Amino acid sequence: MVTLILNVDRDNDYGMKAGIEGPVTGYGDCYNAALKLISVDPEDSDANALFGTIKVYEELKRKNENVEIALITGDDDVGAKSDEILSKQLDDVLSMEHYDDLILVSDGAEDDYITPIISSRIRIRYVKHILVRHNENIESLYYYIIRGIRDKKIARKFTIPVGLLLLSYGVSLLAFTLYYMVITKSYVLNPGSGAVMLVTIVLGAYFVSRAVELNQLIVKLAVNMKEYSQEAKISLLSYVVSFFIVIIGIAYSYESTVRMVPIMNKILLFLTVFVWWIFASFVSKELFDAFDIYMEERHGMSRMWYGIAFSLSMTLIFYGMINYIRYIVGFIPLSVMTVYFGYIIAGILIALSASAVHKYFSSLKNKNGNVMEIK
Numbered sequence: 001m002v003t004l005i006l007n008v009d010r011d012n013d014y015g016m017k018a019g020i021e022g023p024v025t026g027y028g029d030c031y032n033a034a035l036k037l038i039s040v041d042p043e044d045s046d047a048n049a050l051f052g053t054i055k056v057y058e059e060l061k062r063k064n065e066n067v068e069i070a071l072i073t074g075d076d077d078v079g080a081k082s083d084e085i086l087s088k089q090l091d092d093v094l095s096m097e098h099y100d101d102l103i104l105v106s107d108g109a110e111d112d113y114i115t116p117i118i119s120s121r122i123r124i125r126y127v128k129h130i131l132v133r134h135n136e137n138i139e140s141l142y143y144y145i146i147r148g149i150r151d152k153k154i155a156r157k158f159t160i161p162v163g164l165l166l167l168s169y170g171v172s173l174l175a176f177t178l179y180y181m182v183i184t185k186s187y188v189l190n191p192g193s194g195a196v197m198l199v200t201i202v203l204g205a206y207f208v209s210r211a212v213e214l215n216q217l218i219v220k221l222a223v224n225m226k227e228y229s230q231e232a233k234i235s236l237l238s239y240v241v242s243f244f245i246v247i248i249g250i251a252y253s254y255e256s257t258v259r260m261v262p263i264m265n266k267i268l269l270f271l272t273v274f275v276w277w278i279f280a281s282f283v284s285k286e287l288f289d290a291f292d293i294y295m296e297e298r299h300g301m302s303r304m305w306y307g308i309a310f311s312l313s314m315t316l317i318f319y320g321m322i323n324y325i326r327y328i329v330g331f332i333p334l335s336v337m338t339v340y341f342g343y344i345i346a347g348i349l350i351a352l353s354a355s356a357v358h359k360y361f362s363s364l365k366n367k368n369g370n371v372m373e374i375k
Contacts (some may be wrong), residue, residue: 163207249277
């Protein structure tokens with residue numbers, strides 16, 4: 001009877017921090033993996049969990065049980081993607097040798113999501129959790145807040161929602177304050193509401209920027225722009241043109257709707273005008289990219305035309321639906337709305353046609369590729 005002692009790192013801390021790819025099998029390799037991770041991040045519970053797995057292995061070995069040890073790692077995108085990777089790695093481990101049952105060792109409830117996947121392949125003998133004890137001297141609120149902000153996993157689950165909530169509240173308060181100032185023609189800001197507005201906007205922007213790593217995105221954008229300029233690609237110009245088309249679209253849409261009343265009709269009409277400028281921005285970028293594809297003799301022209309056709313269909317449907325809302329509210333008559341129904345139908349037909357054509361040529365391309373491989 002052979003028992004597999006399995007440790008699961010669902011969020012792939014071993015890969016992200018220590019550069020270790022799963023699956024890891026054998027006592028020596030698992031010990032080295034745990035040692036490498038705890039050297040990189042002494043506070044990571046996954047390293048402690050793997051050391052706990054090694055301890056279970058040693059205890060059962062002393063009882064003369066036939067056991068093996070393995071580590072499987074998932075992905076930092078915890079969910080379907082990580083569980084799919086874990087499933088494949090588990091199949092690889094189980095194919096190496098016949099195991100009668102399995103002992104699962106994990107660092108908490110998050111890894112238990114893999115239990116149904118494991119139980120569908122092999123009998124689970126029992127599950128053991130490794131709980132890490134902390135020094136009471138460092139268990140302070142400040143320590144955990146700072147650690148949580150720096151931890152990507154916690155940031156995605158906590159700081160993004162909180163940041164968006166604070167930011168939306170602050171921006172909404174700012175918008176209503178400015179609106180109130182305009183209609184009352186009183187440009188005196190209440191110190192209390194101004195302080196709340198400033199604090200919520202700053203905190204919200206800070207939380208969101210830390211969670212999405214805004215500084216790294218800016219650096220990446222600057223590097224990409226430098227590479228585009230050095231390679232003399234037309235794609236750099238496409239971003240500039242697309243950006244200014246959007247800005248011009250905002251100005252034109254505002255000018256077209258500013259004289260309309262009431263305010264709801266202004267907003268709806270602004271959207272119906274502005275959506276065409278968004279479409280124009282997308283088309284201009286795709287055409288510039290098409291020039292790059294043509295000059296570099298790369299494939300992708302068919303996908304570009306499919307993208308343009310599909311975005312046109314979405315624009316027509318959005319344009320028709322917004323005007324349908326205007327008809328329901330009573331801003332436009334039924335005789336005008338019948339024309340906008342035509343836009344919706346045309347958008348649906350273009351989307352279906354573009355999808356059918358794209359699927360046909362994709363299947364034809366795959367068929368030709370398979371024929372070439374056979375030859």
